Amino acid sequence: xxxxxxxxxxxxxxxxxxxxxxxxxxxxxxxxxxxxxxxxxxxxxxxxxxxxxxxxxxxxxxxxxxxxxxxxxxxxxxxxxxxxxxxxxxxxxxxxxxxxxxxxxxxxxxxxxxxxxxxxxxxxxxxxxxxxxxxxxxxxxxxxxxxxxxxxxxxxxxxxxxxxxxxxxxxxxxxxxxxxxxxxxxxxxxxxxxxxxxxxxxxxxxxxxxxxxxxxxxxxxxxxxxxxxxxxxxxxxxxxxxxxxxxxxxxxxxxxxxxxxxxxxxxxxxxxxxxxxxxxxxxxxxxxxxxx
Amino acid sequence: xxxxxxxxxxxxxxxxxxxxxxxxxxxxxxxxxxxxxxxxxxxxxxxxxxxxxxxxxxxxxxxxxxxxxxxxxxxxxxxxxxxxxxxxxxxxxxxxxxxxxxxxxxxxxxxxxxxxxxxxxxxxxxxxxxxxxxxxxxxxxxxxxxxxxxxxxxxxxxxxxxxxxxxxxxxxxxxxxxxxxxxxxxxxxxxxxxxxxxxxxxxxxxxxxxxxxxxxxxxxxxxxxxxxxxxxxxxxxxxxxxxxxxxxxxxxxxxxxxxxxxxxxxxxxxxxxxxxxxxxxxxxxxxxxxxxxxxxxxxxxxxxxxxxxxxxxxxxxxxxxxxxxxxxxxxxxxxxxxxxxxxxxxxxxx
Numbered sequence: 241x242x243x244x245x246x247x248x249x250x251x252x253x254x255x256x257x258x259x260x261x262x263x264x265x266x267x268x269x270x271x272x273x274x275x276x277x278x279x280x281x282x283x284x285x286x287x288x289x290x291x292x293x294x295x296x297x298x299x300x301x302x303x304x305x306x307x308x309x310x311x312x313x314x315x316x317x318x319x320x321x322x323x324x325x326x327x328x329x330x331x332x333x334x335x336x337x338x339x340x341x342x343x344x345x346x347x348x349x350x351x352x353x354x355x356x357x358x359x360x361x362x363x364x365x366x367x368x369x370x371x372x373x374x375x376x377x378x379x380x381x382x383x384x385x386x387x388x389x390x391x392x393x394x395x396x397x398x399x400x401x402x403x404x405x406x407x408x409x410x411x412x413x414x415x416x417x418x419x420x421x422x423x424x425x426x427x428x429x430x431x432x433x434x435x436x437x438x439x440x441x442x443x444x445x446x447x448x449x450x451x452x453x454x455x456x457x458x459x460x461x462x463x464x465x466x467x468x469x470x471x472x473x474x475x476x477x478x479x480x481x482x483x484x485x486x487x488x489x490x491x492x493x494x495x496x497x498x499x500x501x502x503x504x505x506x507x508x509x510x511x512x513x514x515x516x517x518x519x520x521x522x523x524x525x526x527x528x529x530x531x532x
Numbered sequence: 533x534x535x536x537x538x539x540x541x542x543x544x545x546x547x548x549x550x551x552x553x554x555x556x557x558x559x560x561x562x563x564x565x566x567x568x569x570x571x572x573x574x575x576x577x578x579x580x581x582x583x584x585x586x587x588x589x590x591x592x593x594x595x596x597x598x599x600x601x602x603x604x605x606x607x608x609x610x611x612x613x614x615x616x617x618x619x620x621x622x623x624x625x626x627x628x629x630x631x632x633x634x635x636x637x638x639x640x641x642x643x644x645x646x647x648x649x650x651x652x653x654x655x656x657x658x659x660x661x662x663x664x665x666x667x668x669x670x671x672x673x674x675x676x677x678x679x680x681x682x683x684x685x686x687x688x689x690x691x692x693x694x695x696x697x698x699x700x701x702x703x704x705x706x707x708x709x710x711x712x713x714x715x716x717x718x719x720x721x722x723x724x725x726x727x728x729x730x731x732x733x734x735x736x737x738x739x740x741x742x743x744x745x746x747x748x749x750x751x752x753x754x755x756x757x758x759x760x761x762x763x764x765x766x767x768x769x770x771x772x773x774x775x776x777x778x779x780x781x782x783x784x785x786x787x788x789x790x791x792x793x794x795x796x797x798x799x800x801x802x803x804x805x806x807x808x809x810x811x812x813x814x815x816x817x818x819x820x821x822x823x824x825x826x827x828x829x830x831x832x833x834x835x836x837x838x839x840x841x842x843x844x845x846x847x848x849x850x851x852x853x854x855x856x857x858x859x860x861x862x863x864x865x866x867x868x869x870x871x872x873x874x875x876x877x878x879x880x881x882x
Contacts, residue, residue, distance in 0.1 A: 273717075283673065343570070377582060379807055414760065485662075
């Protein structure tokens with residue numbers, strides 16, 4: 241086996257010293273970066289399983305005595321009212337994602353496929369909007385939300401979050417650029433309307449980009465805490481997963497085993513969705529819509 | 533269409549609605565009206581209002597008095613505000629580091645790598661951690677004698693010699709910048725990988741046949757192919773560093789000289805209720821961001837044009853030489869393989 245591999249490489253003239261150094265550098269950098277990515281999270285998992293006594297007496301990186309001690313998780317879930325928080329976050333996610341996908345792909349389609357007066361203007365308006373940080377505008381946005389009666393309503397927060405997401409529009413446009421216009425043209429010859437072309441032909445081809453944007457926008461929405469805190473002030477009924485963690489500030493501020501458990505709970509849904517979607521994100525991007 | 537007679541007017545209108553031109557107009561309007569409305573409502577309208585607010589002395593409720601440019605003057609005269617602006621330099625350095633790192637990782641991971649998927653997932657995942665959770669995680673991570681200090685003690689540092697990461701003013705802003713890189717480098721990387729993958733794969737094949745190495749492939753195929761998204765990310769990261777908010781807000785709440793411009797602005801707007809001053813701060817920062825973007829775009833355009841003009845002929849020569857060398861090597865290797873096969877065949881025969 242080893243010999244046959246070697247001979248293959250000889251034919252491909254790859255095995256120079258530089259190549260070997262490159263391989264080492266490559267893997268070293270990947271492992272090094274991954275280590276620092278994982279450590280803050282691992283330390284949290286370790287601490288989440290510790291009892292109060294254990295947490296106070298052992299080093300933070302010492303594994304807990306009992307990996308099945310779920311008491312902290314139960315306490316954290318109960319104290320931060322996370323059941324309701326998950327329900328609210330799910331509703332928000334569903335509507336925001338559906339809305340922003342429809343809006344984003346449609347706009348990208350129009351901007352990429354048609355030349356019309358105002359095309360460049362619209363692109364510039366969106367690019368310029370990307371420069372304006374949301375938090376800066378919040379002082380005035382608050383007044384507008386107030387005038388519209390959108391404060392303390394899930395729908396108000398949903399419409400605000402659906403708004404303008406320049407990164408996804410860019411991603412869609414980039415994908416459209418790689419989908420041949422010949423597809424549209426042949427469909428037009430067959431008598432298809434623009435809406436048919438968009439929904440039946442282009443949208444399925446856009447799936448990888450949509451999946452990518454679902455992850456990005458979904459993460460952004462699930463994790464958003466600033467606007468949620470500001471516009472969903474009634475924490476009893478309108479908490480989201482992110483804002484429910486605010487419960488742990490204050491008197492509970494140094495019970496890190498409890499806090500870590502809460503943090504892990506809030507991260508787990510993201511982790512599960514990520515593991516499921518991960519394949520479609522990578523495969524979708526790798527396969528590309530161009531080949532279709 | 534307009535010149536048709538009245539009798540057939542109705543019919544011709546129906547015909548008109550079936551024309552491509554009409555359909556086109558309709559689809560353009562139908563597909564862009566909602567996003568444009570939302571863009572107006574939540575971006576440009578507040579923007580306009582905010583500019584108005586910045587000339588008043590006002591709270592959210594109650595009377596407003598016109599004060600002219602006084603709010604803008606206080607931005608410069610108040611030490612806490614102007615000092616906070618300097619902090620964005622830390623975040624700028626961090627952001628550039630982050631983009632370079634993300635590009636590097638994306639290039640590696642778009643080649644063949646063992647466990648590539650796992651690495652990609654691990655590096656990307658911090659992006660999915662919510663801000664409040666991140667605040668807790670890093671308060672815990674940086675606490676004296678906790679996670680970071682333990683790891684550093686494994687490689688020989690003595691815990692007593694390590695600084696208080698979040699309190700020591702020489703280091704605490706770097707510590708916060710680190711958390712920002714931790715969270716966003718994976719997201720940048722995934723965007724870059726996506727863009728790299730959408731470059732026509734036949735280009736890579738052609739380059740490989742021509743004998744281009746990894747770096748050349750990166751420079752001449754990958755980078756031009758993903759220019760748009762890289763440029764966008766650089767713009768966004770400059771914006772991001774000027775408007776850095778999250779690490780400081782959730783981890784230290786702006787204590788010990790870590791309060792970035794927006795954290796201070798948030799405090800002035802909500803705790804102090806000085807809406808006018810906060811608006812002026814926002815407008816001032818937006819001007820800065822706009823200026824930075826314009827300068828950056830100019831530099832970019834200039835740099836790219838120069839590099840392309842100079843490199844083209846040089847690159848062509850180099851590529852040709854490489855191609856010839858590669859072809860020779862291939863022929864040689866082919867011959868050797870043939871010989872070996874023949875030799876093996878003879879052995880078996882014997």
